[in-house]
Amino acid sequence: EIVMTQFPATLSVSPGERATLSCRASQSVSSNLAWYQQKPGQAPRLLIYGTSTRATGIPARFSGSGSGTEFTLTISSLQSEDSAVYYCQQYNNWPLYTFGQGTKLEIK
Amino acid sequence: QVQLMESGGGLVKPGGSLRLSCVVSGFTFSDYYMSWIRQAPGKGLEWVSYISGSGNTIYYADSVKGRFTISRDNAKNSLYLQMNSLRAEDTAVYYCARAPGSGWVDYWGQGTLVTVSS
Numbered sequence A: 001e002i003v004m005t006q007f008p009a010t011l012s013v014s015p016g017e018r019a020t021l022s023c024r025a026s027q028s029v030s031s032n033l034a035w036y037q038q039k040p041g042q043a044p045r046l047l048i049y050g051t052s053t054r055a056t057g058i059p060a061r062f063s064g065s066g067s068g069t070e071f072t073l074t075i076s077s078l079q080s081e082d083s084a085v086y087y088c089q090q091y092n093n094w095p096l097y098t099f100g101q102g103t104k105l106e107i108k
Numbered sequence B: 001q002v003q004l005m006e007s008g009g010g011l012v013k014p015g016g017s018l019r020l021s022c023v024v025s026g027f028t029f030s031d032y033y034m035s036w037i038r039q040a041p042g043k044g045l046e047w048v049s050y051i052s053g054s055g056n057t058i059y060y061a062d063s064v065k066g067r068f069t070i071s072r073d074n075a076k077n078s079l080y081l082q083m084n085s086l087r088a089e090d091t092a093v094y095y096c097a098r099a100p101g102s103g104w105v106d107y108w109g110q111g112t113l114v115t116v117s118s
Helices: none
Strands: A004-007 A010-013 A020-024 A034-040 A045-049 A062-067 A070-074 A084-090 A103-107 B003-007 B010-012 B019-025 B033-040 B045-051 B059-060 B068-073 B080-085 B092-098 B112-116
Touching: A010 A020, A020 A034, A020 A084, A034 A062, A045 A062, A070 A084, B003 B092, B019 B033, B019 B045, B019 B092, B019 B112, B033 B059, B033 B080, B045 B068, B045 B080, B059 B068
Parallel strands: A010 A103, B010 B112
Antiparallel strands: A004 A020, A020 A070, A034 A045, A034 A084, A062 A070, A084 A103, B003 B019, B019 B080, B033 B045, B033 B092, B045 B059, B068 B080, B092 B112
């Protein structure tokens, strides 16, 4: 099983600033990495797949990068509605696709 | 638009059974893998099971293998999860999801809560 580790566990950033969330895989997942956003009481929402491709309707302030075992989700110019838990997910290791434990992003 | 609607959650005693259903609309159901993904209270996401469009390929997480059964009825645009021998650790919100044909989850239902407690 590929273990996905996200850090930090909690991140507090001021509005208008940039947030950088990290995700590390226990072995290479190539570029087969997705990111999701989950707000309280809601289902997760797909933000990014293929490491860097934004899903339909996702604002350009969300960007993804990385490859192999190290990945980053960057949210530039933070807005209050970006407060959420963010999960990474690998889909390189069929059939067992795994999620990270999440990073909670708080807006100061 | 794509919609996924779960039902069937509730309170059940340890050792009991429950059947979850998910009705979908807005896409050709039989063309897609479908999944059940769960989230224990205050915890992260766990992929429970998925099934191919034809039903020929099925995956179960080790944590539910032998106890849960996934199935689908393409004529009814419906996905099911039969859960037997339920344990306290199965307590979670269960999401129906369109995945993982390409690997990621592009649509999620709103979730249905399953509580296993005496």
